[in-house]
Amino acid sequence: MLTMSATTPPARRPRADAQRNRDHILDVAEQHFGEHGVTGSLDAIAKRAGVGAGTLYRHFPTREALLAALLAARDDELVARREAIRTGSTDAAEALDGWLRALTDWASAFDGLPEPLRAAMSAEASPLALTCQGYITTTDEFLADAQREGSARAEVRGRDLFLATLATSWARGAAMADESSPASMADLTRTGWATTQPPCDAPRSVLG
Incomplete structure (x- = not known):
């Protein structure tokens, strides 16, 4: 176990x-x-912020580090939706459906965001x-509840459902998408994991 030496100065807080x-x-x-999607120029961001490129890169060495910080700022909103889903859903299938829709909204924060998120899943060093x-772990939790309930297929994995939400988020911005595309994609995803399908007139998740 490491101990701090009496001569080791305490960690300094960032300057104001x-x-x-x-x-x-x-x-x-x-x-x-x-405005420009996640491929927007970092140098343009520095210029617009009125700082040098070196200042930006000191805080955010890579595009992924900048995106991670932006998404971290949105964590409270997604956590609030997660808790509302857990307390407001009538069954585990509805809760899983609501969570996947919340993830789809989260991954749609910026045009092109699903791609760096997908890439990060196979790059452990990515921020x-x-x-x-x-969020895959949280998806696994919702999925496990639905599987115990018998409303989700046993072979489905949370990782695959997370990837499905990224695909749905990507489709929202595709040139061929229209206003009905997000709901259609979400319904197709549910067709893949649910053991039975709800009636056509069944109400959607309260958070969907």
């Missing part, structure tokens, strides 16, 4: 101006990626990898 720069860069990146794994 450095924290302000970081927060400002995140605000500008949120706007820029919202996005831990983000993805955390």
Whole structure:
């Protein structure tokens, strides 16, 4: 077990101006990626934020690090939806369906976001990898409840359902998509994991 030496100085908190720069860069990146998608120029973000490119890269060495920080800022919203689903759903299948729809919304925050999320799943060093794994774990929990209930097929994996939400998010921005595409894709995903299908007039998830 490591112990701190009496001569080891305590970790210093970020300087106030450095924290302000970081927060400002995140605000500008949120706007820029919202307008141009996740492939938007990082140098353009630095210029728009009024800082040098070196300042941006000191805070966020890679595009993935910047995206991870932006998504972390959205964690509270997704966690709130998760808890609302757990308390508001009438059965495990409805809860799983609601969670997958919430994930689809989350992965649609910026145009092109599903691709770096997908890539991060096979790149452990990516700052996005831990983000993805955390939500795969939550998906596994919802799925396990539905499988115990008998409403989800036993061979389905949470990892595959997470990938399905990324595919649905991608389809939302596809040139051929229309306003009915997201619901249709979500229904197709449910067809893949559910053991039985709800009647056509069954109400959707309260959070869908």
